[in-house]
Structure formats: C-alpha cells, structure tokens
Amino acid sequence: MGVLADVYEMLNTCNKCGGCHTACKTYKLTGIETMVARGRIQLIKAVADGKLEPNQEYEDAIMSCLLCGECAVTCPNGVHGNELVMAARRDLKLRKGITPFAKSFALKTLASPKRLGMGFRLFGGVGKSVLNKLDGMDYFRGIDIRNFPTAKKQFLEQVPERIKVQNPKHKVGFYVGCFLNYSLDQTAHSVVKVLTKNDCEVIIPKDQVCCGLPQYCYGDFETAKSNARQTINTFLDKYSDAEVVLSACASCASMLKHDYLKLFADEPSYLPKVKLFCEKVVEFSEYMDKIGVNQSQLHNSSPLTVTYHDPCHMVRGLKVTKQPRQLLQMIPRVEYKEMFEANRCCGAAGLVQAFFHEVSTDITDQKTQNIKDTNADLVATSCPACMLRLQGGINKAGQKQKVMHVADLMAKAYED
Amino acid sequence: MLSQTVVKRLKEIVGEKNVVTDKVGLLTYGYDGTLLSGEALGVVSPTTTDQVVEIVKLMNEHDIKLVPRGAGTNESGGTIPSQEAVVISFTKMTKIHEIDTENFVAVVEPGVINFDLQVELAKQNFYFPPDPSSFKASTIGGNLGECSGGPKCFKYGVTRDYMLGLEVVLPNGKVIQTGGRNFQSEPGYDLTRIIVGSEGILGLVTKVFVRILPIPRAKKTMLALYDKVEDASQTVADIVAAGIIPTTLELMDNLLINTTEDFTHAGLPRDAGAVLIIEVDGYPEDMDEQVKTIGEIASKIAKEFKVAQTAVEVDQIWTSRRSAFGSVARVRPSYGVNDITVPRSNFPKAIGGVLKVAKDFGVTIGVVAHAGDGNLHPLILFDQRNKEETETVHKAEQALCMMALDLEGTISGEHGIGLVKKKYLDKEFTPAAMEAFRKIKRSFDPTNRFNPGKIIDL
Numbered sequence: 001m002g003v004l005a006d007v008y009e010m011l012n013t014c015n016k017c018g019g020c021h022t023a024c025k026t027y028k029l030t031g032i033e034t035m036v037a038r039g040r041i042q043l044i045k046a047v048a049d050g051k052l053e054p055n056q057e058y059e060d061a062i063m064s065c066l067l068c069g070e071c072a073v074t075c076p077n078g079v080h081g082n083e084l085v086m087a088a089r090r091d092l093k094l095r096k097g098i099t100p101f102a103k104s105f106a107l108k109t110l111a112s113p114k115r116l117g118m119g120f121r122l123f124g125g126v127g128k129s130v131l132n133k134l135d136g137m138d139y140f141r142g143i144d145i146r147n148f149p150t151a152k153k154q155f156l157e158q159v160p161e162r163i164k165v166q167n168p169k170h171k172v173g174f175y176v177g178c179f180l181n182y183s184l185d186q187t188a189h190s191v192v193k194v195l196t197k198n199d200c201e202v203i204i205p206k207d208q209v210c211c212g213l214p215q216y217c218y219g220d221f222e223t224a225k226s227n228a229r230q231t232i233n234t235f236l237d238k239y240s241d242a243e244v245v246l247s248a249c250a251s252c253a254s255m256l257k258h259d260y261l262k263l264f265a266d267e268p269s270y271l272p273k274v275k276l277f278c279e280k281v282v283e284f285s286e287y288m289d290k291i292g293v294n295q296s297q298l299h300n301s302s303p304l305t306v307t308y309h310d311p312c313h314m315v316r317g318l319k320v321t322k323q324p325r326q327l328l329q330m331i332p333r334v335e336y337k338e339m340f341e342a343n344r345c346c347g348a349a350g351l352v353q354a355f356f357h358e359v360s361t362d363i364t365d366q367k368t369q370n371i372k373d374t375n376a377d378l379v380a381t382s383c384p385a386c387m388l389r390l391q392g393g394i395n396k397a398g399q400k401q402k403v404m405h406v407a408d409l410m411a412k413a414y415e416d
Numbered sequence: 417m418l419s420q421t422v423v424k425r426l427k428e429i430v431g432e433k434n435v436v437t438d439k440v441g442l443l444t445y446g447y448d449g450t451l452l453s454g455e456a457l458g459v460v461s462p463t464t465t466d467q468v469v470e471i472v473k474l475m476n477e478h479d480i481k482l483v484p485r486g487a488g489t490n491e492s493g494g495t496i497p498s499q500e501a502v503v504i505s506f507t508k509m510t511k512i513h514e515i516d517t518e519n520f521v522a523v524v525e526p527g528v529i530n531f532d533l534q535v536e537l538a539k540q541n542f543y544f545p546p547d548p549s550s551f552k553a554s555t556i557g558g559n560l561g562e563c564s565g566g567p568k569c570f571k572y573g574v575t576r577d578y579m580l581g582l583e584v585v586l587p588n589g590k591v592i593q594t595g596g597r598n599f600q601s602e603p604g605y606d607l608t609r610i611i612v613g614s615e616g617i618l619g620l621v622t623k624v625f626v627r628i629l630p631i632p633r634a635k636k637t638m639l640a641l642y643d644k645v646e647d648a649s650q651t652v653a654d655i656v657a658a659g660i661i662p663t664t665l666e667l668m669d670n671l672l673i674n675t676t677e678d679f680t681h682a683g684l685p686r687d688a689g690a691v692l693i694i695e696v697d698g699y700p701e702d703m704d705e706q707v708k709t710i711g712e713i714a715s716k717i718a719k720e721f722k723v724a725q726t727a728v729e730v731d732q733i734w735t736s737r738r739s740a741f742g743s744v745a746r747v748r749p750s751y752g753v754n755d756i757t758v759p760r761s762n763f764p765k766a767i768g769g770v771l772k773v774a775k776d777f778g779v780t781i782g783v784v785a786h787a788g789d790g791n792l793h794p795l796i797l798f799d800q801r802n803k804e805e806t807e808t809v810h811k812a813e814q815a816l817c818m819m820a821l822d823l824e825g826t827i828s829g830e831h832g833i834g835l836v837k838k839k840y841l842d843k844e845f846t847p848a849a850m851e852a853f854r855k856i857k858r859s860f861d862p863t864n865r866f867n868p869g870k871i872i873d874l
C-alpha cells in the first residue's frame with residue numbers, strides 16, 4: 001500500500017466540495033460520480049483505507065481519467081486529482097504485476113522501438129486495409145483509422161545524425177518522440193526546417209527511445225525509468241554539445257521536463273544528472289520564442305484564419321500558452337481567432353480514447369464544434385496526439401479545417 | 417441488496433447505463449459535502465418525468481425508500497442514504513427547456529447546474545440571482561431543495577424568492593404542477609413554497625419555473641480591511657443602520673483570507689484581521705453616490721477601503737470568496753460548517769459569540785459570513801481521525817447553535833437541516849410547531865418513503 005500511503009494526506013485533503021465538477025470533462029459529459037475527480041479520489045481513499053478491494057469498476061474509474069490536470073488547477077484545496085489517479089494506477093500495477101491495459105498489448109508495444117514501429121504499421125497499414133474492407137468501419141471507437149497516417153520509413157532512418165547550417169548560432173538536440181518518428185514524420189521535418197532556417201544545427205541521436213510517458217501514466221514505472229535513463233544518458237553523455245533538448249510534442253516535453261524528476265525521486269545518486277537533463281529540455285514554441293525568430297523570410301501568399309488548441313501537457317504541464325500564439329501571428333496574412341475553451345482537453349488522452357470511447361467522442365465533438373464556431377481554415381496545435389485526434393474529429397463531423405503543428409505552418413511559410 | 421426483479425425493472429425504465437448497483441458506483445453516491453456517508457441499495461438516474469413516475473411506482477410496489485440527489489454538495493447530510501434506500505440522481509435531467517426574457521421566466525430540469533444556467537442566461541443579458549458559492553457544481557434541484565442563499569441574497573433574496581412554479585412527482589406517483597410561469601401568487605395554498613426548502617422529503621421536483629432578471633447595468637465592488645473581525649462586524653451593523661442595501665456584504669476573517677489567498681493569489685492582505693466584500697449594483701449614475709456613502713461609513717473603522725478597478729480584480733475577489741469552504745482543508749483535513757443566522761442588528765454580538773466559543777473549547781474556527789443577512793458560517797477545523805478532537809468539535813457546534821438561538825436567531829440560514837442539524841430543531845421550534853412539520857410530511861408521504869430520516873423523525 002506504500003504508494004497510496006505516500007499520497008494519503010492529499011487524499012484526505014479532498015473535502016468533497018465539488019469544485020472539480022465543472023472542471024472535469026469526463027463528469028460534465030456523463031453526470032456520473034465515478035467519473036469526476038471527487039469520486040475518483042474517494043474511491044482511491046476507500047482502497048487506501050482497505051474498505052474497497054480494487055475491481056473492474058474501480059479500474060474503469062481510474063483508467064477513464066484523462067490526466068488533463070484541470071481538476072488540479074480548479075481545486076481550492078490544492079488537491080491534484082491527476083496525481084492521485086497516477087498513484088492509483090501505480091498501486092494497481094504493483095498489486096497485479098501488470099497494468100490492466102498492458103493486457104491489451106498497447107503499452108508493451110510502446111516499450112520497445114521495434115515492436116512500436118510494427119504497431120504503428122500494423123495499425124496504420126494492415127489494420128487499415130482489413131478495416132477498409134468492412135463498410136462503416138472508418139472510425140474505430142471514434143479514432144479516424146482510415147486516415148491514420150503512418151510514416152513509410154521512420155523519421156530517424158530518413159535523416160542524418162547531424163544537420164549542419166552555415167553559420168550555426170545554436171546547437172539543438174532534437175528529441176523526436178514516437179508520434180513524430182512513426183506517424184507524423186512530415187512534422188518532424190518541419191521542425192528541422194524551422195530550426196535550420198533560424199541558424200540552429202540540429203543533432204538527432206539515433207538511439208533515442210520512447211520517453212516513457214505511456215508506461216508512466218499506466219503505472220509501469222520500471223519500463224518508464226529504463227527508457228528515461230537511456231534518453232538522459234544518450235543526450236548528456238553522447239551528445240553533450242547539444243545546448244538544449246528540444247521536443248515538438250507537448251506530452252513528451254512535459255514528461256522529459258517534469259515527470260523525470262518525479263520518476264527518479266527515489267534515486268538520489270542519479271537525480272543530479274536528471275536535473276541537469278530536465279533543465280535542458282525545451283518545447284518547440286518556447287525555444288523559437290526564446291531565440292527570436294527570423295521573421296523576414298516568413299512568407300504567405302493567401303490569407304488564412306487560424307485558431308489554436310492548447311494541449312493539456314502544454315497549458316497545464318509546461319505552462320506554455322503565449323508563445324505558440326505569437327509565432328502563428330508572425331506569419332504574414334494570418335488572422336488569429338481564439339476558440340472557446342481552447343485549453344480544454346481534446347479527448348485523446350492516451351488510451352482513454354480507445355477504452356472509454358463514448359466519453360472521448362463527446363469531448364472531441366465539443367472541441368470540433370468550438371473549432372467550427374471560429375470559422376477558422378486551420379487549427380494549429382503543439383502535440384501530435386492532439387493533431388490526430390482533432391483531425392479525426394473534424395473529418396468525422398464533416399468539417400473542412402486542416403490540423404497542423406505550429407512547426408508545420410512555420411515551415412510552410414519559410415518555403416513560400 | 418435490490419432483488420433481481422427490481423434491478424431488471426429499473427433498467428427497463430431508465431436504460432442499463434442509468435442504473436448503478438456495483439459497490440464502486442454506490443460508494444460515490446454515499447457522500448455529500450459533510451463528513452457523513454452511507455451506502456445506497458442502488459442509484460438510478462432518470463432522464464424524464466415519466467421515468468421518475470415509473471420509478472416511484474415501482475419503489476412503492478416493493479416498499480423501497482428513495483433519496484433524491486443533485487450534485488451532492490449540501491452541507492447537512494441531506495443526500496446521505498442513511499437508511500436502506502435507492503438514490504435517485506437528477507444529474508442527467510439537464511435540459512433548459514426555455515428562456516423567456518419577455519416574461520422573465522426560465523423553465524429548466526432539476527439537474528441543470530446553476531452555473532450552466534447563468535452562462536445561458538448571460539448570453540441574453542439575464543441572470544438568476546440565487547448564487548450559492550457552490551454554484552459551479554450545485555444543481556437547481558438541490559438549490560431549491562435546501563432553499564440556498566448566496567452572496568446576492570442581501571438585496572435579492574434566496575432561492576425561494578425566485579421559484580415561480582414546480583412540477584412535482586408525489587410519493588404516490590402522481591404528478592402535480594404548483595404555481596406557474598406567472599408572477600401572481602397561485603390561488604389557495606402556496607404549495608411551491610412548501611416544497612422549496614423541504615429537502616426532498618415531500619416530493620421529487622422534475623421541472624422548475626424560475627424567475628430571472630436582467631443583469632444590472634452597473635456594479636461596483638469594494639473591499640474594506642480591518643485589524644479585527646469585530647471591527648468589520650461593526651461596519652456591517654452601521655451600513656444596515658444607515659438603511660443602505662448593498663447587493664452583497666460578505667465577511668471573511670484572517671484564516672480564510674489566507675487559505676483562499678493560497679489558492680487564488682487575489683492579493684488580499686494576509687495580515688488583515690478581516691475583510692468585507694461589498695458590492696452595489698443598479699444604474700451607472702447611482703454608483704458613485706453609493707460608493708461614497710459606504711466608503712464614509714466603512715472608513716470610520718476600517719484600516720483601508722478600496723474600490724476594485726478592473727474586471728479581473730473583481731473576478732479574483734469573488735473566486736476567493738467562493739472557494740472559502742473549499743480551501744480550508746489546506747489547514748486541517750476536516751471541517752464542520754455551521755449556518756447560524758441572527759437578526760442583522762445582532763451581528764456584532766454573534767461574532768463575539770463565535771470568538772468566545774473558539775476560545776472556550778480551544779478549537780480553530782474560521783469565519784465567513786453573508787454578513788448582510790446576519791448569516792454566519794463559522795468553520796470549525798479539525799481532523800476527523802482524532803476521536804477526542806471530533807467530540808470537542810461537536811460540543812462547540814452545539815454551543816454555537818445555542819448562542820444563535822439566544823440572539824433570537826436560527827440554527828440554519830441556508831444549508832438546511834438534513835441529518836446534521838436535526839438534533840437542534842426542537843430547540844428552535846415549540847412542540848406544537850414540530851408536530852405541524854410532522855403532519856405536513858405525513859399528509860404528503862404517509863409511508864415515509866421520500867428521503868426518510870431527514871429534517872424530522874416521524
């Protein structure tokens with residue numbers, strides 16, 4: 001019970017005031033008390049008190065949490081519902097040896113680069129072709145599988161280890177992350193383009209692995225740690241000339257920057273190295289804003305209305321909100337329109353979209369409606385998982401907007 | 417345990433998904449805003465009046481009791497399944513049927529969250545005055561069940577004053593309509609007013625006709641800061657004596673200033689003994705005069721008086737005030753909120769009384785008050801895990817209630833009686849009045865099926 005004992009004071013600090021009811025999308029859309037921070041916390045507490053033996057319904061309550069962190073910002077008592085859910089997932093994993101979802105093989109797949117590549121291809125290629133034959137199966141649980149992009153070749157296999165520029169002002173280590181490597185390789189190329197246009201030499205270590213976030217979120221700290229260790233050692237030991245470790249995926253960036261510290265809290269001897277690494281981590285927009293963007297070469301021939309979606313890990317994890325909006329507005333002839341509830345979760349939330357698709361679909365539908373209301377031509381965001389989820393939702397709703405990474409828009413403007 | 421037959425029938429009535437019988441689900445419908453808890457036999461969430469009727473009839477056939485529930489934020493144990501009962505949750509009846517700005521009426525289902533209604537109304541420049549601090553979570557059904565108040569009550573009154581009519585499912589399964597969409601009071605008994613504040617023991621409300629108002633053209637928010645909470649209470653009495661009725665007159669003491677500051681960072685001075693949040697609304701041309709008069713009265717005692725300059729500032733001040741109850745677990749994990757109310761003129765005496773109770777019993781009390789109404793919420797902070805401390809807290813609570821009654825006040829201003837305040841009710845009412853309560857309950861619900869054990873025992 002160690003994990004829950006560690007967070008017991010926080011569990012006990014929830015005084016059931018209901019302040020999280022409006023914050024928690026899974027509750028707002030279902031009206032079910034097991035689907036709100038307050039309910040989840042009371043259940044975790046019941047388990048910690050030995051009054052409840054974890055069962056399927058308990059796992060559902062814990063696993064359906066989006067980890068969006070909205071409850072933590074809203075709670076007057078400073079209770080962090082998302083962290084308590086994380087502790088509960090860890091506790092489940094320790095009790096059972098495997099996380100419930102690991103059964104579904106998704107997490108195991110993510111843990112190994114080889115299997116991961118296969119997984120993406122299977123899902124995007126074979127899986128798609130089979131499903132293509134089945135009428136009406138364009139959407140598997142609200143996920144737009146027919147249009148699920150897969151890179152023909154991993155991004156890491158497409159590029160050299162170092163991409164030099166003429167007069168380098170900066171040396172940037174690029175942490176690519178699974179989604180940009182296996183699925184949205186175009187976006188990874190955009191990141192490289194924007195960096196090089198701004199006099200950055202780009203260093204792309206070939207032996208980088210998954211950041212460990214998916215495993216961490218579902219309580220498998222061991223795998224998460226082993227991945228984290230490899231990432232840290234690679235960047236710090238082998239590529240120590242990289243001034244920063246840049247990620248264009250908000251979720252990876254927030255994991256690398258904040259969660260690694262928590263993950264290694266019990267290893268004091270290694271912690272200083274982790275700290276060093278975390279300090280180097282920077283998110284794409286944040287970095288571009290910091291070094292100052294070469295604006296004179298940004299071109300755009302036709303007027304474009306753009307709106308922006310704040311990924312959960314961007315707004316509540318990294319707390320970066322202004323920079324991406326500023327970058328978008330630097331592009332000539334871009335009219336920026338803010339959408340309603342731009343900073344609320346898109347509904348993807350890791351595996352929640354696959355296992356609790358009814359809630360996720362409702363959340364995404366709200367999001368696509370908010371996008372539609374802005375009359376924007378294009379939605380920009382900073383997280384590949386959001387990109388896929390949003391594009392799927394938009395397609396499903398029969399809307400026309402295209403979803404792009406901030407880096408994609410900038411890269412395009414550098415080409416024009 | 418519910419029999420398979422009952423569960424099957426319930427599922428037929430409301431659909432599989434809207435019936436909960438597993439332990440995990442039941443646990444989450446066993447608590448409310450208090451420290452109490454219980455476990456229901458089942459939870460059923462209807463989506464229409466017809467379903468509610470069917471449920472009530474089924475429960476009657478099988479002699480099962482029902483506990484109505486909104487968001488479960490009440491502070492009196494009103495939704496605790498303290499006896500064997502099925503919880504009927506209204507959180508899935510969330511339709512806003514109609515907003516009629518010409519006749520100042522909105523027609524809503526009971527599960528509509530107060531805040532969601534405000535958002536829809538604001539689009540048409542209207543609002544619903546009752547605004548309990550829990551308004552982002554609490555439902556219209558729960559608001560009327562407890563006859564909730566809020567910061568705006570001083571000028572605008574409580575939930576009761578905004579209920580035009582109700583659709584109610586009675587314990588015998590029949591549906592009645594009380595009042596209506598018109599302002600004129602109904603002929604005969606005012607049944608609406610009997611149901612409002614009855615905490616779900618007389619009938620299940622399935623549709624609500626609420627009175628709405630246009631948003632005032634202008635408002636001003638002021639802060640008066642004091643060294644001592646007693647000083648603040650004197651300003652309250654002075655403002656009332658001067659015949660001024662601000663929209664709100666809210667008080668928070670030093671403890672709450674600090675716990676809410678931890679959350680909102682609104683910039684309230686952490687060393688102040690107390691703060692009064694004063695708001696006036698009306699026509700733009702009246703604002704300056706009102707602010708000036710209030711400023712003069714407050715400045716006699718306050719160490720600082722200021723007018724909020726920006727909308728952001730106003731927002732932050734209200735976020736602070738609204739999160740008062742919510743934020744105290746930062747100090748101690750458990751709290752008991754009291755709801756004593758005294759005649760306005762006795763407000764300073766009541767504040768004195770609270771301080772004395774804190775001292776006499778050696779307990780930590782934070783005070784937040786709808787001062788304009790003489791409604792105080794002394795929050796006693798403790799740790800429920802400590803049995804001895806919990807005992808002392810109960811004694812202190814009793815002392816607070818007695819103190820309020822001595823000052824010609826009442827034990828509950830807006831949170832209702834439920835289970836928590838039940839033991840004090842006969843201290844406030846004569847045996848004859850208590851018998852009248854029972855008779856009304858019996859005439860509606862002779863077999864004691866709706867929310868049994870709340871307010872009164874039969």
Ligand SMILES: Cc1cc2nc3c(=O)[nH]c(=O)nc-3n(C[C@H](O)[C@H](O)[C@H](O)COP(=O)(O)OP(=O)(O)OC[C@H]3O[C@@H](n4cnc5c(N)ncnc54)[C@H](O)[C@@H]3O)c2cc1C
Nearest residue numbers: 486487488489490494549555557558559561564565616621
């Ligand atoms: C942080 C916090 C701040 C608060 N601030 C205030 C405040 O400022 N002012 C105030 O007055 N209260 C306040 N409260 C108390 C509480 O929020 C109110 O009593 C609120 O109106 C309860 O609404 P609910 O939807 O949670 O109802 P619940 O707690 O679910 O139910 C309340 C009562 O109504 C009955 N009921 C619910 N729905 C129906 C229905 N459809 N038909 C018949 N009976 C029904 C229930 O049986 C119960 O007796 C606060 C509570 C908290 C936790």
Ligand code: SF4
Nearest residue numbers: 014017018019020075
């Ligand atoms: S998590 Fe925070 S906001 Fe939610 S009920 Fe608990 S104390 Fe209130």
Ligand code: SF4
Nearest residue numbers: 024065066068069071
């Ligand atoms: S993290 Fe998000 S989904 Fe999970 S409990 Fe908090 S608000 Fe709800």
Ligand code: SF4
Nearest residue numbers: 312346348349385386
């Ligand atoms: S994919 Fe959606 S759920 Fe995940 S971080 Fe992005 S916004 Fe949140």
